[in-house]
Amino acid sequence: MSTRTFQLDQDQAPLHRALLRYRKRRIVSFDVPGHKQGRATPELTEFLGANCLSVDVNSMAMLDNLIHPISVIKEAEVLAADAFGAAAAYFIVNGTSAAVQAMILASLNPGDKIIMPRNVHRSAINALILARAVPVYVNPGLDIELGIPLGMAFKDVKAAIEKHPDAKAVLINNPTYYGVCPDVKRLADLAHENDMRLLVDEAHGTHFYFSDDLPLAGMDGGADFSAISLHKTGGSLTQSSMLLVGKRVMEDAGYVRQIINLTQTTSASYLLMSSLDLARKNLALNGAAIFSRVIQQADYAREEINQIGGYYAFSKERCDGDAFFSFDETKLSVHTRSMGLSGMEVYERLRDEYDIQVEFGDLGNFLAIVSIGDRPVAIERLIAALSEIYRLERRDPRGLMANEYIEPHVAMTPAEAFYAKAEQLPLKDCIDRVCAEFVMCYPPGIPILAPGELVTKEALDYISYAKSIGSNMTGTEDLAVEKLYVVI
Amino acid sequence: MNRYELWFNEFHTEHVTFSFRVDRQLLQKTSDFQRIEILETPEFGRVLILDGIIMCTEKDEFIYHDMIVHVPMAVHPEVKKVLLIGGGDGGALRELCRYETIESIEIVEIDLDVVNAAKEFLPTMATSYDDPRVNLIIADGLRYVRRKENVYDLIIVDSTDPFGPGESLFTKEFYGNCYKSLKDDGILVNQHESPFYGQEAREARLTHRRMKSVFDLSRVYQAHIPTYPSGHWLFGFSSKGLDPIKDFDADRWNALGLRTKYYNTDIHVGSFMLPNYVLELIGELS
Numbered sequence: 001m002s003t004r005t006f007q008l009d010q011d012q013a014p015l016h017r018a019l020l021r022y023r024k025r026r027i028v029s030f031d032v033p034g035h036k037q038g039r040a041t042p043e044l045t046e047f048l049g050a051n052c053l054s055v056d057v058n059s060m061a062m063l064d065n066l067i068h069p070i071s072v073i074k075e076a077e078v079l080a081a082d083a084f085g086a087a088a089a090y091f092i093v094n095g096t097s098a099a100v101q102a103m104i105l106a107s108l109n110p111g112d113k114i115i116m117p118r119n120v121h122r123s124a125i126n127a128l129i130l131a132r133a134v135p136v137y138v139n140p141g142l143d144i145e146l147g148i149p150l151g152m153a154f155k156d157v158k159a160a161i162e163k164h165p166d167a168k169a170v171l172i173n174n175p176t177y178y179g180v181c182p183d184v185k186r187l188a189d190l191a192h193e194n195d196m197r198l199l200v201d202e203a204h205g206t207h208f209y210f211s212d213d214l215p216l217a218g219m220d221g222g223a224d225f226s227a228i229s230l231h232k233t234g235g236s237l238t239q240s241s242m243l244l245v246g247k248r249v250m251e252d253a254g255y256v257r258q259i260i261n262l263t264q265t266t267s268a269s270y271l272l273m274s275s276l277d278l279a280r281k282n283l284a285l286n287g288a289a290i291f292s293r294v295i296q297q298a299d300y301a302r303e304e305i306n307q308i309g310g311y312y313a314f315s316k317e318r319c320d321g322d323a324f325f326s327f328d329e330t331k332l333s334v335h336t337r338s339m340g341l342s343g344m345e346v347y348e349r350l351r352d353e354y355d356i357q358v359e360f361g362d363l364g365n366f367l368a369i370v371s372i373g374d375r376p377v378a379i380e381r382l383i384a385a386l387s388e389i390y391r392l393e394r395r396d397p398r399g400l401m402a403n404e405y406i407e408p409h410v411a412m413t414p415a416e417a418f419y420a421k422a423e424q425l426p427l428k429d430c431i432d433r434v435c436a437e438f439v440m441c442y443p444p445g446i447p448i449l450a451p452g453e454l455v456t457k458e459a460l461d462y463i464s465y466a467k468s469i470g471s472n473m474t475g476t477e478d479l480a481v482e483k484l485y486v487v488i
Numbered sequence: 489m490n491r492y493e494l495w496f497n498e499f500h501t502e503h504v505t506f507s508f509r510v511d512r513q514l515l516q517k518t519s520d521f522q523r524i525e526i527l528e529t530p531e532f533g534r535v536l537i538l539d540g541i542i543m544c545t546e547k548d549e550f551i552y553h554d555m556i557v558h559v560p561m562a563v564h565p566e567v568k569k570v571l572l573i574g575g576g577d578g579g580a581l582r583e584l585c586r587y588e589t590i591e592s593i594e595i596v597e598i599d600l601d602v603v604n605a606a607k608e609f610l611p612t613m614a615t616s617y618d619d620p621r622v623n624l625i626i627a628d629g630l631r632y633v634r635r636k637e638n639v640y641d642l643i644i645v646d647s648t649d650p651f652g653p654g655e656s657l658f659t660k661e662f663y664g665n666c667y668k669s670l671k672d673d674g675i676l677v678n679q680h681e682s683p684f685y686g687q688e689a690r691e692a693r694l695t696h697r698r699m700k701s702v703f704d705l706s707r708v709y710q711a712h713i714p715t716y717p718s719g720h721w722l723f724g725f726s727s728k729g730l731d732p733i734k735d736f737d738a739d740r741w742n743a744l745g746l747r748t749k750y751y752n753t754d755i756h757v758g759s760f761m762l763p764n765y766v767l768e769l770i771g772e773l774s
Contacts, residue, residue, distance in 0.1 A: 354661050377656050380630045384661035387634055391668060 002210050002288035008082045010284035014075040015277040018063055019055045019270060032058050032267075057270055066091060066268035067261050076277045083284040084209050084228070086219045086244035088253050093272045094264050096203045097123035099227035099243040101130060103199045104171070106252065106259045107225070108133040113167035115160045115196070118408050119149040122438055122475070124171060124201060125414050125450045130263075132415040136164050137408055140176075141323030146314060146335050147364040147402040149446075150323035151175070151182030154190070161194050169197040174205050174218055174226075177360070177444040178367060179331030180324050181205075184221030197249065198222070203229040203241075207330060207371075210287025213295055215326035224249045233330065235372045236279035240272040290372050295329045298370040301379050302332065308387045310339030310394050330370050334386075337364035337402065340395035344469045346386070349393065354385040360444050363401055363469070401465050409454035412487070417452035422485040424478065427463065430455040433486035438475030441466055447475065455486065496527060496535075498542055500717040501685050506542075508532060514609050519601035521653040526609045532715060534610055536577055538602070539652050542715050546612055549579050552679075553613075554751035555711045555723055555759065557583035560642055560675045562741040562756055563725075563732050567641040570594070571669070573629035573657060575646035576602035578614030584644075585616040586746055593622050596633075598653055600626045630656040636669035643670060645678035650691050658695055663702040667728070675727045680708060683766045684718035692722055696770040699726045707732055708770055709759040711750070722766070732760055 029036055038045035038053025045053045059065035064073035073091065080089035092099045104127035108114055112133050116124065117140035128135055138160050141150035151173060161167065170191045175181045184200065191198040200218035202208070206228045208217035218226035226244040230236040245256060283290075302313035312335040316327045336346050347361025358368040368382060411434045412420075422436035432454060439449040439459075448466075449459050463481075467473055473481040497507045508531050515526040525537040533546030544552065557580055561567060568591045572580055576597040584593055597603055603624065606614040616622060625632060629645075643666050648654035656662055657678075666676050680695055682688040692708075699706040703726035713721045725732045738753035767773040 354659065377628070377630075377653075380628055381656055381659055381661055384630050384634050384656075384659070384665050388661050388664035391664070 001292060002212055004085065004210065006082050006284060008079055010079065010083055010281060012075075012079060013277045013281045014072045014079070015064075015270075016274050016281075018072040019057075019274055022057065022062055023054050029057075031060070052271065055270055055274065058267065063270065066093070066273065067264070067266055073273065076273070076280075080242060080276070080280045081244070083280050084219055084226075084242075084244050085217075086226070087247040087250045088245040088256075090243040090245070090257065090260055091268075091273050091276050092241040092243055092260070092264065093239065093268045094241075095123075095239050096227050096229040096232075096241040097121075097126070098260070098264060099229075099241050100124050100201055100203070101127040101263065102243050102256065102260045103225035103227055104128065104133065104169070105131050105262070106256045107169045107197050107199060109168075112169075113164050114169045114171055114199075115157065115164065115167050116171040117149070117152045117173065118405075119176060119446050120171065120173065121201060121203065121445050122440060122447055122450075125438070125447060128414045129418045129451065130415075132413065134413050135410065136160050136167060137410065139405060139407065142405045143318060143324060146312075146318070147337065148178045148180065148333070149176065149405060151180050151325065152187075153323040154183060154186055156323075157187060158190060161190065161196070165194065167196055169199050171199040171201065174200045174202050174208070175215065175328045175331070177204060177446070178333045178365065179204075179328035181215040181326040181328060182323065183321075183325040184216050184218060184223065188222035188224075192222070192248070197224040199224065200226040202226045204232055204331075205328065206230050206232065206234040206283075207287070207291050207294070208328070210283050211291040211295070214291065214330070215328055219244055219246055222246065222248075230276055230279050233369070233371050234279045234283055237272050237275040240276045240279075242276065291330065294370055294372065294374070297374060297376070297379050298330050298332050301368075301370065301383060304383045305332075305334060305386055308383075308390050310390045311336060311386060312338065332368040332370050333365055334368070335365050337400050338397050339390060340397040340400065341389070341393060342400060342469045343367075344466075344471050345393075346389060348470055349389050350382075350385055354381070354388070356382055356385055358382075360441075362441065362444070362471070363466070406448065406456070406458050406462060408450070409456065410452055411454050412452045414451040417487055420487045422487050424483045424485050427460055427482060427484055430484045430486050431457055431460065436485040436487050437477060439463055439473065439481065439484065440475045441471040442474040445474075449475075449484075455484070496529070496537075498540060501687070504685070506715070506717070508535075515605055517601055517605070519599050521599045522648075524599075524601055524605050526605055535715075536602075536606070536610060538648055541649060543648065544577050544579060544613070545715050546610070548714050549577075549613060550749045551711055551713050552716075552721070553579035553583050554748050555709070556580055556644055556646060556677055556679065558741075558746075558748060558751040559709065559723070559725065559732065559756060559759070560644070560677045561587060562738070562753065563730055563736050564641055564673065564675050565735075565737070565740075568592070569640050569642075571596065571633065571636075571640045571643045573633070573643065573645045573647065574598075574654065575644065577606045577610055578603075578617060580644055580646045581616045581619075581622060582613060585619045585621070587744075590621060593619075594625055595622060596625045596627050596629050598626070598628055628656070630659075630662045630665065633662070633669050634665045636665075638669070638671055640670050641674055643674070643676040645676065647679060649681070649688075658691065658698075660698040660702060663698055663726075667702050670728060672728055673730055675725065675730055676703070678724045678726075680722035680724040682716060682718050682721055683769050684720050688717060689769055693769050693771070695724060699724055702726070704728050705731060707760060708762060708766070708772075710762060710766070711759060725760075733757060
């Protein structure tokens with residue numbers, strides 16, 4: 001259920017309505033895009049559908065313009081702000097990465113410090129390169145049994161703030177990839193007491209806004225910015241996203257728009273934007289019912305998976321009131337290491353043997369996303385396939401490596417390292433050098449090494465183990481991830 | 489004077505239809521899972537239709553139900569415990585109940601409305617729901633079988649096509665769970681789609697491949713069922729070792745004295761002899 005109330009009529013979808021009106025007017029277009037409502041591209045039109053191509057259009061008076069919204073996009077953004085309980089909302093069409101970058105760039109000037117956990121998505125560290133900002137990393141904490149990073153303990157953030165009182169912002173994940181949430185409200189208050197902004201990477205938490213049974217959403221906890229990935233759990237098209245702004249920073253709303261416009265396209269896709277408009281409407285009207293069903297399905301799956309034996313589909317019982325403050329029950333995070341299989345191996349078996357695609361697998365866990373679109377039959381298939389994998393493949397867990405927190409040794413800022421003169425060396429020759437690029441498993445896209453960090457033996461061991469169990473490594477210029485750029 | 493004709497049309501492919509005249513519609517109901525219809529027809533008698541696809545007709549259901557039940561029953565020496573998944577129309581249940589050696593039959597049907605429709609409108613098929621050995625369970629077959637281990641002598645999967653509520657009954661995880669729930673000499677028989685038209689043929693090939701990856705032995709047999717797409721229909725016979733020909737005991741089955749309209753012990757052997765195009769489809773052409 002949800003006790004959220006709205007000031008505006010959330011049944012409206014102004015951008016959607018404007019596109020319907022546009023389609024009805026059968027306008028002759030001598031503007032871009034050149035496919036002219038799909039007439040020039042029969043194969044693509046057949047593939048995506050004529051309806052789709054007919055509204056793949058350019059900004060024009062009746063459809064407003066994302067870089068300077070004054071009519072239907074503006075209305076849609078105002079409705080979105082109301083739906084999410086934010087002071088303002090910005091539609092983003094360059095992915096949530098762009099939203100994360102915008103809130104960091106809008107809060108930091110070159111040389112400013114930002115306090116953040118190390119288990120952030122690469123988009124956050126990319127933003128530090130663009131902002132020439134200085135990260136102050138906080139150990140996010142670790143659930144030792146599961147081998148998953150958590151959301152930062154209050155006292156660790158407090159200590160970082162005391163040590164770096166000049167920092168401008170604190171960034172948190174709400175939730176982490178695994179569904180772990182920190183104490184948003186307490187951290188927001190702490191940041192504000194110290195004149196810092198609280199930025200929330202809420203890429204996996206869009207649904208928090210529509211259910212009282214889920215962890216507290218960023219805006220509700222008093223955050224200043226929140227980057228929400230509507231396409232992940234909210235039902236909009238891939239790459240569409242929103243940046244939410246809290247009332248404390250509303251005086252900067254115009255500046256935020258300018259920051260977004262630094263990097264966002266001037267040809268924003270109406271397919272993406274209309275999907276945001278309709279997803280917001282659906283979430284506002286039906287979100288509470290949808291997510292109570294999603295939670296039920298995920299709970300059912302956890303119960304069943306835990307009866308198979310071997311697996312541990314964890315939930316709220318892991319919460320510790322601090323770094324693991326609350327848990328997103330729609331995340332079906334399953335620990336596999338104690339049955340002798342890495343999460344990556346289970347991920348691969350599901351894909352190759354059973355045609356089931358889950359979100360990602362790591363050394364000891366895999367994550368299945370249960371969302372708005374899932375059917376009971378799909379949940380049954382996942383459970384049945386897991387029971388088969390257990391029956392056929394379980395083995396002695398000894399010798400399997402667990403996830404550990406690799407303490408980063410920051411030698412220079414991400415920007416300094418990224419722009420420094422660098423040379424490309426085989427991984428093994430990089431020990432004790434300063435890394436000039438990222439190395440990560442993707443998904444989840446959390447860097448093992450980031451620009452500016454010392455390459456340690458620990459990190460290299462982790463990389464070689466992750467490779468050996470089949471993790472998909474990315475980040476380096478060398479696509480084979482055998483060589484790494486290090487600062488000269 | 490009759491001013492109009494009422495016809496039922498089923499698309500067998502995008503370009504092929506199968507149609508018959510309809511006297512009247514006895515039932516139309518949308519359940520939680522599918523649209524259920526029963527038509528009264530001059531040629532086929534009563535016809536059960538799910539989501540627009542013919543499941544069985546009074547005129548030719550004996551072929552399907554004979555072949556899905558008597559083939560495994562003539563191979564396994566002593567079937568006591570049977571799991572029937574799907575088959576809400578009751579036809580397979582009727583044939584199973586003719587064997588006195590069977591001690592219990594669990595029928596797991598996902599849609600109670602299909603069972604009720606059959607009981608009300610298909611009295612020649614739904615004859616055996618009251619047999620004391622029969623235990624009707626309304627549940628998802630995949631979910632039900634997952635919890636069972638080393639229980640059954642025979643599992644019969646009498647499902648719809650893999651494009652509706654029957655989807656999960658065509659998956660590798662389902663077959664694996666069935667394998668686990670069978671005893672060491674257990675047999676699984678499933679409806680295996682048609683080898684003729686593209687969509688069903690692809691499913692037939694995939695189904696056989698999945699079966700082979702799970703079971704120790706997996707064979708395909710066929711029958712001619714006039715109201716199914718192309719009339720050429722396949723069944724799968726999978727086991728933990730029992731061979732449908734080598735372990736088949738014609739004399740023992742004949743001694744039971746069961747009268748059947750389609751099945752006989754020669755058909756049994758013959759039905760496992762497949763045309764080359766089918767062998768090629770399922771990757772068994774030598």
